[in-house]
Amino acid sequence: MKLVVIGSGIAGIVAALRAASLKGEVLLVSQGKSATSRSLGVVDVLGYLNGEEVKSPEEGIKTLAETKEEHPYSLLGFKKVAESLNFFKSMAEEAGIPFKGGIEENIHVATQFGTVKPTCLALEEVYNARVEEWHSRAVAIAGKEERNFNPGFVAASLAELLPKLGIAQPARISASADGYDLVIKPLKQIAPGEKAYALPMLGDGSFIAQRLLEHAVKLGVKVVEDRIDRARVEGGEVKEVMGRESYKGDAFILATGDWVGGGLSGLKEKVFGLELLRVEEKLVRKTPFPEKGHPYSRVGIKVDESLSPFYRGEKISNLKVAGALLGGYDYCTEKSGWGVAISSAYVAGGMG
Amino acid sequence: MGSRYEVCIIGGGITGAGIARDLALRGVDVILLERGDLSTGTTGRSHGLLHSGGRYVVTDIESARQCASENEILRKIAGSFIHATGGLFVSLKGDDDSYLERFLQGCRSAGVKARKISPEEALKLEPNLSSSVEAAVEVNDAVADPFMLTVANAYAAHEEGAEIETYARVVEIAGEKVSYLQNHRRHTIKAEVIINASGVWAGEVAKLAGKNIEVKAYKGTILVYQGRAVQRVLNHLRLPSQGDILLPHQSTTLVGTTFIPEAKLEKFPIAREEVELLKREGAAKVPLIRKMKLIRAYAGLRPIVGEGKERGYALIEDGNFITITGGKFTTFRLMAERASDAACRMLGVRARCLTAKEPIIEEGEDEKLKAKLGERTVGRLYKKYGALTQKFAPYAGKKEVTCLCEGVSEGEVIFSAKELFCKNIRDIRRRTRLGMGFCQGRRCTLEAALALFSEGLISPEEAQMQIINSLRERWKGLIPVMEESLKEAKLIEATYACAGNYDKIKKHISGLVSFL
Numbered sequence: 001m002k003l004v005v006i007g008s009g010i011a012g013i014v015a016a017l018r019a020a021s022l023k024g025e026v027l028l029v030s031q032g033k034s035a036t037s038r039s040l041g042v043v044d045v046l047g048y049l050n051g052e053e054v055k056s057p058e059e060g061i062k063t064l065a066e067t068k069e070e071h072p073y074s075l076l077g078f079k080k081v082a083e084s085l086n087f088f089k090s091m092a093e094e095a096g097i098p099f100k101g102g103i104e105e106n107i108h109v110a111t112q113f114g115t116v117k118p119t120c121l122a123l124e125e126v127y128n129a130r131v132e133e134w135h136s137r138a139v140a141i142a143g144k145e146e147r148n149f150n151p152g153f154v155a156a157s158l159a160e161l162l163p164k165l166g167i168a169q170p171a172r173i174s175a176s177a178d179g180y181d182l183v184i185k186p187l188k189q190i191a192p193g194e195k196a197y198a199l200p201m202l203g204d205g206s207f208i209a210q211r212l213l214e215h216a217v218k219l220g221v222k223v224v225e226d227r228i229d230r231a232r233v234e235g236g237e238v239k240e241v242m243g244r245e246s247y248k249g250d251a252f253i254l255a256t257g258d259w260v261g262g263g264l265s266g267l268k269e270k271v272f273g274l275e276l277l278r279v280e281e282k283l284v285r286k287t288p289f290p291e292k293g294h295p296y297s298r299v300g301i302k303v304d305e306s307l308s309p310f311y312r313g314e315k316i317s318n319l320k321v322a323g324a325l326l327g328g329y330d331y332c333t334e335k336s337g338w339g340v341a342i343s344s345a346y347v348a349g350g351m352g
Numbered sequence: 353m354g355s356r357y358e359v360c361i362i363g364g365g366i367t368g369a370g371i372a373r374d375l376a377l378r379g380v381d382v383i384l385l386e387r388g389d390l391s392t393g394t395t396g397r398s399h400g401l402l403h404s405g406g407r408y409v410v411t412d413i414e415s416a417r418q419c420a421s422e423n424e425i426l427r428k429i430a431g432s433f434i435h436a437t438g439g440l441f442v443s444l445k446g447d448d449d450s451y452l453e454r455f456l457q458g459c460r461s462a463g464v465k466a467r468k469i470s471p472e473e474a475l476k477l478e479p480n481l482s483s484s485v486e487a488a489v490e491v492n493d494a495v496a497d498p499f500m501l502t503v504a505n506a507y508a509a510h511e512e513g514a515e516i517e518t519y520a521r522v523v524e525i526a527g528e529k530v531s532y533l534q535n536h537r538r539h540t541i542k543a544e545v546i547i548n549a550s551g552v553w554a555g556e557v558a559k560l561a562g563k564n565i566e567v568k569a570y571k572g573t574i575l576v577y578q579g580r581a582v583q584r585v586l587n588h589l590r591l592p593s594q595g596d597i598l599l600p601h602q603s604t605t606l607v608g609t610t611f612i613p614e615a616k617l618e619k620f621p622i623a624r625e626e627v628e629l630l631k632r633e634g635a636a637k638v639p640l641i642r643k644m645k646l647i648r649a650y651a652g653l654r655p656i657v658g659e660g661k662e663r664g665y666a667l668i669e670d671g672n673f674i675t676i677t678g679g680k681f682t683t684f685r686l687m688a689e690r691a692s693d694a695a696c697r698m699l700g701v702r703a704r705c706l707t708a709k710e711p712i713i714e715e716g717e718d719e720k721l722k723a724k725l726g727e728r729t730v731g732r733l734y735k736k737y738g739a740l741t742q743k744f745a746p747y748a749g750k751k752e753v754t755c756l757c758e759g760v761s762e763g764e765v766i767f768s769a770k771e772l773f774c775k776n777i778r779d780i781r782r783r784t785r786l787g788m789g790f791c792q793g794r795r796c797t798l799e800a801a802l803a804l805f806s807e808g809l810i811s812p813e814e815a816q817m818q819i820i821n822s823l824r825e826r827w828k829g830l831i832p833v834m835e836e837s838l839k840e841a842k843l844i845e846a847t848y849a850c851a852g853n854y855d856k857i858k859k860h861i862s863g864l865v866s867f868l
Contacts, residue, residue: 038847111851113798113851113853117852147799148802153805202851259841284827284841286828288824288827288845289823332845332850332855
């Protein structure tokens with residue numbers, strides 16, 4: 001059984017890891033940069049449902065299963081989602097980048113935007129810096145000032161924002177642009193018990209993906225660089241996918257992302273021209289950040305419960321779709337990006 | 353700040369700023385009130401084409417004459433703000449070939465310099481021009497940055513003592529009294545003469561003074577493509593129609609414009625059909641643009657006075673209330689001169705107009721700046737800020753790049769914030785081109801806010817508000833071209849909503865207009 005995974009974002013990598021852990025022969029075709037590499041590298045599972053904040057993703061996903069039947073979580077079912085997160089944690093642990101957190105409860109992390117967002121799993125250092133831990137303590141935000149990061153800005157913004165978000169104010173938030181050497185090191189000398197943690201940063205997804213990919217290679221996954229742009233489908237089955245080279249396999253996983261990753265171009269799926277879900281005439285609302293999200297966010301590939309897509313009304317049975325290319329959900333407003341990517345990839349990669 | 357002035361100018365477009373400078377140079381005590389930022393009405397939504405006059409030689413000879421002479425004058429007084437690209441009028445296969453003769457004849461009688469060249473020569477000048485070109489005429493078109501030219505006029509006026517107030521919306525006019533709202537506060541000033549230079553909004557402003565003025569609004573939509581497809585202005589050689597013009601503007605190519613009567617002066621969305629029309633008309637002249645990245649679309653309202661499609665201006669005097677409207681970007685100086693003449697007559701001021709001779713900003717070589725930044729960087733700054741680059745020296749140390757697409761440094765952000773009448777990131781964008789490139793502000797909006805915060809110019813809360821407002825404005829320009837821009841839109845959303853949680857925190861931030 002030979003599996004070809006197209007896409008090296010978080011979904012493609014997790015699919016490859018899963019298949020490799022089941023002893024499959026896996027080829028991963030990467031086109032280089034993915035949307036994952038620009039992300040914060042935290043595992044958002046479900047932060048908001050119908051605009052309301054979700055305290056427990058577990059409960060949220062169960063509610064969602066009853067109300068939104070085309071949502072990927074509804075297709076996968078809660079059990080698989082929970083299983084997939086445990087699988088991800090074990091893989092991350094093995095890759096030397098342990099993640100903490102659980103599907104029962106969301107945490108809040110501070111961002112370089114000076115905002116707070118809910119997420120579920122995060123790198124240990126990030127998880128330990130969760131806002132929940134700030135209560136009644138003194139918090140210092142330190143780091144080298146960069147173009148898009150200013151510790152003073154984060155500290156000052158959060159001092160204003162936390163009470164408005166209903167989050168308890170820490171005893172004191174201070175900031176320093178002098179970074180680790182000037183703030184954290186002396187602090188550790190004075191108070192050896194204090195710990196230095198990390199804020200999630202745009203681009204952290206890049207090294208996380210890299211480490212997981214290296215781990216996949218250790219597990220036997222072969223990686224090639226190519227840009228897949230067409231495929232040969234016969235009798236409802238994919239025979240091969242082509243870029244500069246052609247790749248044959250028994251099964252295929254398409255994890256090429258949405259417009260950001262390059263899986264979609266305009267209103268077309270690039271490799272196969274697969275059927276889309278939820279294409280509406282009006283793609284976006286008038287403002288960039290509407291609470292209900294934009295109609296185009298739900299545009300994506302239509303799949304059945306086994307994540308197989310359709311081409312001109314017919315199911316392609318040996319092809320599965322994973323990650324942001326899926327339709328029927330909105331990772332930006334739900335805060336469900338990596339959660340859907342990991343769970344759909346886990347199921348797709350486990351197709352046996 | 354006194355509350356008595358000789359003249360109060362309402363409107364901070366190119367005309368209002370031009371009047372402020374004209375009167376200030378004559379020693380008149382003026383205040384300019386603009387409801388938004390400078391050049392945010394029609395001026396900033398034009399293509400910045402300094403017409404040779406050719407476009408009007410057949411339909412409106414008087415406008416053509418004015419364009420021809422003002423074009424010459426502006427090159428002299430504002431050379432550093434003008435890119436002397438030159439222009440071509442081209443006809444394509446299927447166009448009415450009798451128009452060429454009428455055009456050349458019109459050019460002769462209007463004094464528009466025109467030189468007929470062969471299609472081969474035209475293709476040599478503009479290799480991306482369609483090979484179906486049948487006739488070509490070379491003219492003296494040029495391109496100016498409408499934002500900077502307005503700022504330069506305001507800057508010069510300010511240097512001469514004029515007060516420039518932005519985000520100052522006039523709400524009441526009674527005789528000599530003018531009341532305006534600024535930062536949620538009401539101010540009242542007195543002015544002997546009031547000049548209504550509010551362009552397409554002249555009727556609304558006149559109504560505040562109890563006067564009746566009729567101005568018609570015609571929407572003009574423009575597409576912005578990434579990269580330069582042409583090196584000079586390309587006009588369609590035919591009776592003025594829609595989608596006639598392509599021009600190079602900084603790092604982009606503009607394709608315009610439509611001409612559609614518009615009843616609503618505040619909201620005038622761009623229809624997809626307009627985008628398609630402009631894409632079609634643009635590609636007919638330059639087929640390459642089909643392959644170029646369409647990055648946004650914007651629209652402005654032309655003020656049209658009188659009947660028909662004449663593009664002349666109107667000067668209306670009524671007691672101490674002068675209205676100047678209509679006209680074109682190219683003829684702003686002339687309009688300012690006439691309005692200022694009228695105001696001076698009313699005031700009994702005998703000083704003559706100096707704007708046809710005096711450079712807007714005195715040009716000089718800045719050797720110190722060149723030594724600091726290198727000739728190339730200074731050259732690049734000149735292309736954007738013209739002679740105002742000379743004022744940049746104190747900010748030259750901040751070399752970090754804030755906007756990668758358009759190569760805007762942190763120094764430029766702070767420079768425009770402090771020196772060029774900016775009150776927020778959107779205003780800074782109009783001066784620096786921050787966020788005007790490929791990514792439409794995704795990478796640089798947070799960066800710009802952080803730069804302003806670090807400089808102590810805004811609070812964190814104002815920074816958040818400005819980030820949201822700035823991206824909101826960018827989004828508006830993406831909507832008409834969304835089919836081509838889904839990736840950029842999604843990236844903005846993924847960065848600021850998914851990672852930054854802006855879709856959820858915005859209700860926690862109060863909606864203040866922030867002032868630097």
